[in-house]
Amino acid sequence: LAGDASVEHNEGYFGGGVMAQASHLFMEGGSSVQNNAAMYGGGLVLVAALGSVSGAELRGNEAAHFGGAALLESSVLRFRGGTCSGNSATLGGCYYCSNSTIEVEGSALDYNVAGGSGGVGAYVDCDPTAAQPCSSSLEIRGSSLRNNTAAEEGGALALRSVAVSLVKTELSGGGAARGGALACSGESSVSLHGSVASSNAAEEEGGAAFVGDGCVLTATGTEISGNEAQVRGGGAFVSGGGSLEADRASFRGNAAREGGAIFASGGAAFVAARDSNFTRNEAEESGGGVSVRGSPFEAQGSAFARNKANRGAAIAVVSDLAAHPVLLSGLRFEENIATDGSSAWWSRAASPLVDLECRGCDHAAASGLSNASHVATEAVALGFLVPPPAAIHSNEAVPSFSAGLLDAYGQVARTSGGHLCRLSATATPAHEEGGLLISSEGQAETREGRASFRGLRVEGAILSDHDLELRCFPAPSSAGLAVTWRVRISGCRPGQEPSQDRRSCVPCKVNWYNFDGASCRPCPEGGVCPGGARLLAKPGWWRSLNDSGALYRCPKSRSCKEGEAFGEDSCEVGHRGPACALCLESYHEWGNTCRRCSMVSTYLIPLLALAALVFLVAVVLSSSNSAGNQAANSDSMVRVNILLSYCQVVGRINHYGFAWTPRVTLALGIFDYTNVAAKLTSPRCVESGTDFYDTYLMTAVIPLGVLVAYAAYYAASRARGRRKIVDLRSHCCRSVLWILTLVYVGVASVCLEVFGTTRVEGVTMLTADYGIVVREPGGGVSPRHKAMVALGAALLLLYPVGIPLLSYFLLRFCRRNPEYRGAVAFLTCGYRERHHYWEVLEMSRNLFVSVVPTLFPQNTALQVASAQCALVCFLVALPLCRPYKANADLLLQCAQLLTVWILISSGSLIEHGDLGAETRESVETLSLVVLISTLLLLAAECLAAMVVERARVRPAPAVPSS
Numbered sequence: 001l002a003g004d005a006s007v008e009h010n011e012g013y014f015g016g017g018v019m020a021q022a023s024h025l026f027m028e029g030g031s032s033v034q035n036n037a038a039m040y041g042g043g044l045v046l047v048a049a050l051g052s053v054s055g056a057e058l059r060g061n062e063a064a065h066f067g068g069a070a071l072l073e074s075s076v077l078r079f080r081g082g083t084c085s086g087n088s089a090t091l092g093g094c095y096y097c098s099n100s101t102i103e104v105e106g107s108a109l110d111y112n113v114a115g116g117s118g119g120v121g122a123y124v125d126c127d128p129t130a131a132q133p134c135s136s137s138l139e140i141r142g143s144s145l146r147n148n149t150a151a152e153e154g155g156a157l158a159l160r161s162v163a164v165s166l167v168k169t170e171l172s173g174g175g176a177a178r179g180g181a182l183a184c185s186g187e188s189s190v191s192l193h194g195s196v197a198s199s200n201a202a203e204e205e206g207g208a209a210f211v212g213d214g215c216v217l218t219a220t221g222t223e224i225s226g227n228e229a230q231v232r233g234g235g236a237f238v239s240g241g242g243s244l245e246a247d248r249a250s251f252r253g254n255a256a257r258e259g260g261a262i263f264a265s266g267g268a269a270f271v272a273a274r275d276s277n278f279t280r281n282e283a284e285e286s287g288g289g290v291s292v293r294g295s296p297f298e299a300q301g302s303a304f305a306r307n308k309a310n311r312g313a314a315i316a317v318v319s320d321l322a323a324h325p326v327l328l329s330g331l332r333f334e335e336n337i338a339t340d341g342s343s344a345w346w347s348r349a350a351s352p353l354v355d356l357e358c359r360g361c362d363h364a365a366a367s368g369l370s371n372a373s374h375v376a377t378e379a380v381a382l383g384f385l386v387p388p389p390a391a392i393h394s395n396e397a398v399p400s401f402s403a404g405l406l407d408a409y410g411q412v413a414r415t416s417g418g419h420l421c422r423l424s425a426t427a428t429p430a431h432e433e434g435g436l437l438i439s440s441e442g443q444a445e446t447r448e449g450r451a452s453f454r455g456l457r458v459e460g461a462i463l464s465d466h467d468l469e470l471r472c473f474p475a476p477s478s479a480g481l482a483v484t485w486r487v488r489i490s491g492c493r494p495g496q497e498p499s500q501d502r503r504s505c506v507p508c509k510v511n512w513y514n515f516d517g518a519s520c521r522p523c524p525e526g527g528v529c530p531g532g533a534r535l536l537a538k539p540g541w542w543r544s545l546n547d548s549g550a551l552y553r554c555p556k557s558r559s560c561k562e563g564e565a566f567g568e569d570s571c572e573v574g575h576r577g578p579a580c581a582l583c584l585e586s587y588h589e590w591g592n593t594c595r596r597c598s599m600v601s602t603y604l605i606p607l608l609a610l611a612a613l614v615f616l617v618a619v620v621l622s623s624s625n626s627a628g629n630q631a632a633n634s635d636s637m638v639r640v641n642i643l644l645s646y647c648q649v650v651g652r653i654n655h656y657g658f659a660w661t662p663r664v665t666l667a668l669g670i671f672d673y674t675n676v677a678a679k680l681t682s683p684r685c686v687e688s689g690t691d692f693y694d695t696y697l698m699t700a701v702i703p704l705g706v707l708v709a710y711a712a713y714y715a716a717s718r719a720r721g722r723r724k725i726v727d728l729r730s731h732c733c734r735s736v737l738w739i740l741t742l743v744y745v746g747v748a749s750v751c752l753e754v755f756g757t758t759r760v761e762g763v764t765m766l767t768a769d770y771g772i773v774v775r776e777p778g779g780g781v782s783p784r785h786k787a788m789v790a791l792g793a794a795l796l797l798l799y800p801v802g803i804p805l806l807s808y809f810l811l812r813f814c815r816r817n818p819e820y821r822g823a824v825a826f827l828t829c830g831y832r833e834r835h836h837y838w839e840v841l842e843m844s845r846n847l848f849v850s851v852v853p854t855l856f857p858q859n860t861a862l863q864v865a866s867a868q869c870a871l872v873c874f875l876v877a878l879p880l881c882r883p884y885k886a887n888a889d890l891l892l893q894c895a896q897l898l899t900v901w902i903l904i905s906s907g908s909l910i911e912h913g914d915l916g917a918e919t920r921e922s923v924e925t926l927s928l929v930v931l932i933s934t935l936l937l938l939a940a941e942c943l944a945a946m947v948v949e950r951a952r953v954r955p956a957p958a959v960p961s962s
Helices: 599-623 634-656 662-672 676-680 692-720 725-753 783-798 802-816 818-828 838-855 861-881 887-912 917-953
Strands: 006-008 011-014 018-021 024-027 032-034 037-040 044-047 050-054 057-059 062-066 070-073 076-080 083-085 088-091 095-098 101-105 108-110 113-117 121-123 136-141 144-146 157-160 162-167 170-172 175-178 182-185 189-193 196-198 201-205 209-211 216-220 223-225 236-238 243-247 250-252 262-264 270-274 277-279 282-286 290-293 297-300 303-305 308-311 315-318 326-329 332-340 344-346 362-365 375-377 381-386 401-406 420-425 443-445 450-453 465-473 481-489 496-498 505-507 527-531 534-537 587-590 593-596 757-760 763-766 769-775
Touching: 018 024, 044 050, 070 076, 095 136, 113 121, 121 136, 157 162, 209 216, 209 243, 236 243, 243 262, 262 270, 270 290, 282 315, 290 297, 381 465, 381 481, 401 465, 443 450, 587 662, 634 662, 634 725, 634 838, 634 861, 634 887, 634 917, 662 917, 692 725, 692 769, 692 783, 725 783, 725 802, 725 838, 757 769, 802 838, 838 861, 861 887, 887 917
Parallel strands: 006 032, 011 037, 018 044, 024 050, 032 057, 037 062, 044 070, 050 076, 057 083, 062 088, 070 095, 076 101, 083 108, 088 113, 095 121, 101 136, 108 144, 121 157, 136 162, 144 170, 157 182, 162 189, 170 196, 175 201, 182 209, 189 216, 196 223, 209 236, 216 243, 223 250, 236 262, 243 270, 250 277, 262 290, 270 297, 277 303, 282 308, 290 315, 297 326, 303 332, 308 332, 315 344, 332 362, 344 375
Antiparallel strands: 381 401, 401 450, 420 443, 420 465, 465 481, 496 505, 527 534, 587 593, 757 763, 763 769
16 A cells, blocks of 8 residues: 555454455555454454555554454564554554564554553464464554553553563553553563653553563663552552563652552562662652562662652562562662651561661651651550659549550651550459559550550559550450550658548648648648648748748747748848848848848947946946945945846847847847947957857957956056055955946856757757857767857856856955955945845846846747746845835836836737737837836936935035134
């Protein structure tokens, strides 16, 4: 057929257009065979013939069975520069071939349709009974096979027992149930060299190629892109002993449910990819690049980039690697994305003995994703991701925790199917004593390999240990994965105690508390317990730690805040240290509080007090300078003694620790400066580095200094011989005794304070100075304190005991030696003869009232009662004994004792009484009024007596003679 010859619209049983048997058929030029129909070979039938088609066209032909355009049996067909388009048949839409050879070059084979297989061509096995061996072959060069479809296999080519070579050929747009572009089986060999298979689709497997039993497909320098399979093998599907070898091939943009580029199922002989590229392939489930199930696989020097899958974005393997080796080496993985295994995912269950290895491989995660899960497996173990606590509280919500299905690398197997995870006790059943009850929150379903437990409650015996088993089941009948949670039912929380059955905790009631959850304790002294674990300090009480149940009375009542504060946070401004008993830098002690250092408190008030005392001493000593004036100045002397006794004892009341307001504290602090030895030897604002021991030593030196000074004066005066020995001795003795009496209360109080200690949180401290540690917990007494106590024992005999005894024996000596009575006149003046010793009792009483804070615990009933008893005893003894000569002196002494008693009583009432703010204010105001009124009364009486006595001793004016 030449030229524009056309064979069309013909019908026949064999060869609707032309049938050539043992003949040569030539079609050239613009000839065509079209729109013919037959049962076999709708356009042409060649039997033992040679066909040569050049530039011709086979179009629109139809065969009911085989070969829509042509059927070849033991023939050769050379098809060059022609077109085979729009033909259809059950098998082989364009041609059907058996024991024949077809050579196609530069031709277009498109839009052919097969109701069975092979949109372009179908090949069958040779007849096994044939006397002569047979074989079929197909070679296509520089041609295109586009948009060919088949209902079953091979949208373009269905190949069986045939040798095929496709060189620089395009297979695109094909569609079939299996093998959108081609399907091969039955000892076929297919070679694709420099070709392209793109945009083909399969309803089942093999979007571009379906490689079946006995077929070997080789793709060299070939591009397989944009193909899609609904089930497996978007690029190629290999199974049933088939083999696929890709060399320098490119798999790009293919997609399937499993095996986006290649899927190799069980029984595949071999799959290999060498120096090939797998890019942007996707799988819904596993193997975005390659998925291998029960087949050997080899990949060398290839690159996998930007592939996606749920498991194994690049490679997924479900094979026994001991039986079906998978060799991976020199691969590059770049920006592949998978839920599990961005580079590779393999099944530990399928390969329990051999691990998947990738030698010399390079992994790079996608931007913003973790590099942790390059290689992963399915869940092989169960573990805690957020571990549950080792100890929980019975019937209380357990802190949230989570468990994970872990792969062989300890990573969360996020693609594992939904598991039901359930907690159960592995020990004693719940209904037995000591068993556990687990709430419904003890089971949860996994999501992305994680099971989270929130709001779980476990009830069990307090302080019991249990093993809980968490087991996750993929199906009700499976054994599942398990992990053990070893847990202890903890004791109760602070502020709770175990119930009667010890399976729950109940809170502590009001006025009860605890910090250990063992048992509720009664509220301690100094505390307020609103219930639970709350312990609040009352005003004037201090706690060292938030969980400390020991409260300590603050030596300075107003230094400690009430409430839940503890440690130095509970100290008022200016205070610090244990029980807030110390003053901060630039603060100094003022009675029972700390005041900021200032010119007034540091220098002015002490200097004025010292000047007043010096003036008073000078007046007294000068007024009693001669024995002849003793009777004249008895009133002023005794009243001065009463005034000084009043001021010194009132000043010491500040050390009782009562919670006075600042104005009362200020007033009492000013009175305390009359205790010269105690105040002037502790200049904390002038020298902040001093402590009580320094004050103690300086105080002990004062009496000795007085004695040394007057001894030197006595020696110097006697050497000059200007005064009689008796007068000199009386003068020195009188002066020394007066000064010792003046400093007696302060010196004796300080000497006794060295023995007072207080324990705070196991540390023994000096009561007078909490900054001095006497004994550490578990240690011995500090050497410095031992030395001070030894010195204190000697000073105790020398001062607190020695000075009254010395005064008493001097009184007795002077009574037997009248010439020396002037030396002790100030001790006996104003007293009746039979009560000449009464001043010694007054000294002892003043000392006792002053050192009560040292001898007894501060702010206690014992402390107040002791001082009040001593005062009441003297108040009763004075009217009964009437030791004073003048009733006015007796009344003044009673007034000052009563004032001291009122101050101590009101301080105790303020400290311990349940008073309102207004009542407290009234009591303090009344105390302050009584305090100042008594002071003014005593001072006025002293001045009046001095004025009267001065008038008595003034010489009468001379009467002029007549």
